[in-house]
Amino acid sequence: MTEIQVISIDGMGGDDGAQMVVAGIERYAKTDPNTRFLVFGDEVVLKPLLAATEHAKARTEIRHAAKSVAMDAKPAQAVRQGKGTSMWGAIEAVKKGEASAVVSAGNTGALMAMAKLILRTMEGIHRPALCASWPTAKGMSAVLDLGADITADAEQLAEFAIMGEAFAKAVHHKENPSIGLLNIGSEDMKGNDTLRYAASLLSNDDLTINYTGFLEGNDISFGGADVIVTDGFTGNVALKTAEGAAGLIAQLLKTYLKGSVFGMLGGMIATPALKRLKDRIDPRRVNGAVFLGLKGIVVKSHGGTDPYGYEQAIRVAVDMGSCHFAEFIEPSLAQLKLVVEATEKKNLSATEAAE
Known part of the structure; x- marks a missing residue:
């Protein structure tokens, strides 16, 4: 049987925010009927965007997060104020076992700092x-x-x-x-x-x-x-x-x-x-870098990518989550x-x- 995966998404990350993210999810959903999504972010923004999709809406659950991490936020500041943000919620879903991987186009330093705090480093890996x-x-x-x-x-x-x-x-x-x-x-x-x-x-x-x-x-x-x-x-x-x-x-x-x-x-x-x-x-084509060595799969999409690039980042997350x-x-x-x-x-x- 084909493995069903759930990918956690920071719905508010990236230069173009939720619109680009949802469009990227839709592109990927067209090609893979066996992947589900948990999207964290402002439900008021995300709900109409997902409702307008053909493939993603039936396989996506929105988890409301009232806050998001600014692209220019300092990592330490982002961690201190992280709870309740879309990035924090998306990472935490992996920690809880609700998702096999997380994808974010948000602030790189904040993503790394939050992921290390929430997921911790694997046994045998120094950093x-x-x-x-x-x-x-x-x-x-x-x-x-x-x-x-x-x-x-x-x-x-x-x-x-x-x-x-x-x-x-x-x-x-x-x-x-x-x-x-x-x-x-x-x-x-x-x-x-x-x-x-x-x-x-x-x-x-x-x-x-x-x-x-x-x-x-x-x-x-x-x-x-x-x-x-x-x-x-x-x-x-x-x-x-x-x-x-x-x-x-x-x-x-x-x-x-x-x-x-x-x-x-x-x-x-x-x-x-x-x-x-x-x-x-x-x-x-090669969008989607992975923070290796954490107790969970964290994929960093380029903040300035478009839906096609975000689709590739999701593909990396699915490949890593299934291995x-x-x-x-x-x-x-x-x-x-x-x-x-x-x-x-x-x-x-x-x-x-x-x-």
């Missing part, structure tokens, strides 16, 4: 990581951390690898995803002590993951690995750099193709290819713990012998 899909020459890669936190030590990077592997299996449907550590070079001696120690943990034979070694920044877009692991500072800079480069290319193409008669003629001839290129790099993420990564986390303990014991013995 969550923000993971997203990245278009590459070979399809899609998973990249994490993209900014849930700024720093990460070696053991945390190894945890990110385990969580990223599960994401790639659930969302990208990779059977044995390859895993690489982002570094300033691919050689074993490159990078700092943290990266080299993380590499030694991931390459340990007792840890059954497909670790392939160090990768450089240009390897991300060329699909150097199915999962690319880095700290949140580096990952966020890489993401924003890629977004900026894609925007620049699009802007330059538009300028040059409209800059002369020959450019416009060439653009007309190349229209089918340009459309395929546009579709291939469309950021809406039983926590159960999936528990054996690998247990293996990692043993590897870390054995490595630390070995290093201690070597230090004592040297003394």
